[in-house]
Amino acid sequence: MSLRSPLSKVLGLGAAKQGSHHWWSQRISSVALTFLAPWFLLSLINLGDVGYASFTSWIASPINSVLLSLLIVALSYHAQLGMQVVVEDYIANKVVRMITSLIINSALLLLAVIGVLAILRIALSVAPAIQFQMGTGS
Amino acid sequence: MTSNERPLSPFLHYRWQYTNTLSILHRLTGVFMTLGLVLVVYWLAAAAAGEENYDLALDLLRMPFIKFVWFTWLLSFYYHFLNGIRHLFWDIGLGFERRVARTTGWLVFISSIALTVLTWMCISVRLYASDNGAFL
Ligand code: HEM
Numbered sequence: 001m002s003l004r005s006p007l008s009k010v011l012g013l014g015a016a017k018q019g020s021h022h023w024w025s026q027r028i029s030s031v032a033l034t035f036l037a038p039w040f041l042l043s044l045i046n047l048g049d050v051g052y053a054s055f056t057s058w059i060a061s062p063i064n065s066v067l068l069s070l071l072i073v074a075l076s077y078h079a080q081l082g083m084q085v086v087v088e089d090y091i092a093n094k095v096v097r098m099i100t101s102l103i104i105n106s107a108l109l110l111l112a113v114i115g116v117l118a119i120l121r122i123a124l125s126v127a128p129a130i131q132f133q134m135g136t137g138s
Numbered sequence: 139m140t141s142n143e144r145p146l147s148p149f150l151h152y153r154w155q156y157t158n159t160l161s162i163l164h165r166l167t168g169v170f171m172t173l174g175l176v177l178v179v180y181w182l183a184a185a186a187a188g189e190e191n192y193d194l195a196l197d198l199l200r201m202p203f204i205k206f207v208w209f210t211w212l213l214s215f216y217y218h219f220l221n222g223i224r225h226l227f228w229d230i231g232l233g234f235e236r237r238v239a240r241t242t243g244w245l246v247f248i249s250s251i252a253l254t255v256l257t258w259m260c261i262s263v264r265l266y267a268s269d270n271g272a273f274l
Pocket of ligand 1: 026030034035075082085164168171175215222225
């Protein structure tokens, strides 16, 4: 017989074996995306040219590189939380479910890291050129 | 364990209403966009890999089939975005009344198609005009 108080019962932890943390994270990432995603889309339309020079210098601007990194992180986090729910809903077998989740989570983490590193690399390689021009321009 | 054999999604067995379709669409678009994330990150990574690599990547990203994928991604995005806002309003207890929920449901459906077409046209006009035009 367990002497532990049925705290999990009191807290209403359901089939997911956790509280409302997942739910809140999903909402917070959703609200962030509500702003970041349209911002990126409008920026692209406004940029009008995704050729190498134009696109990289757009990314390299400080505000854009910060917001774009945030977008990538929010996107992959939101997708991870969302896919977890989908996997939990459709895959009944515990082992298969865990392995599927692991693959999805790893893939999304990998994508997020590649994305942010790409932005960082562009920001760090393009920005000095602008400084250089400013330094020698006068 | 017997609990593993119970249906995990009992809601799937309810009578069909078009609201069911709207709700499963949110899931389908979410999953589809998650797969599409590979393309988005590939595009960014290509930009970080220098001009030559980026140009090669653009050739690939402009292929008709990939263009179709971008279009579907955009449509998915607008639907999921607008319907997501609907979800967020539900979460703070707004818009649950049957009539309101139906109206906003249709509004989301129609607006997402309209916005996709509008965006696609903007992109074509603005981006195809230049030689560096977009794959979008
Ligand atoms: C502006 C953007 C977005 C908003 C406001 C938004 C909002 C939401 C909300 C509120 C949910 C939870 C729905 C529920 O409780 O059943 C959700 C689920 C989900 N979202 Fe998003 N989302 C956005 C963009 C995205 C993007 C870009 C992706 C993928 C790359 C994505 C992938 C998913 C997935 C996979 C789910 C899980 C679907 C499910 O459980 O049925 N979302 N989204």
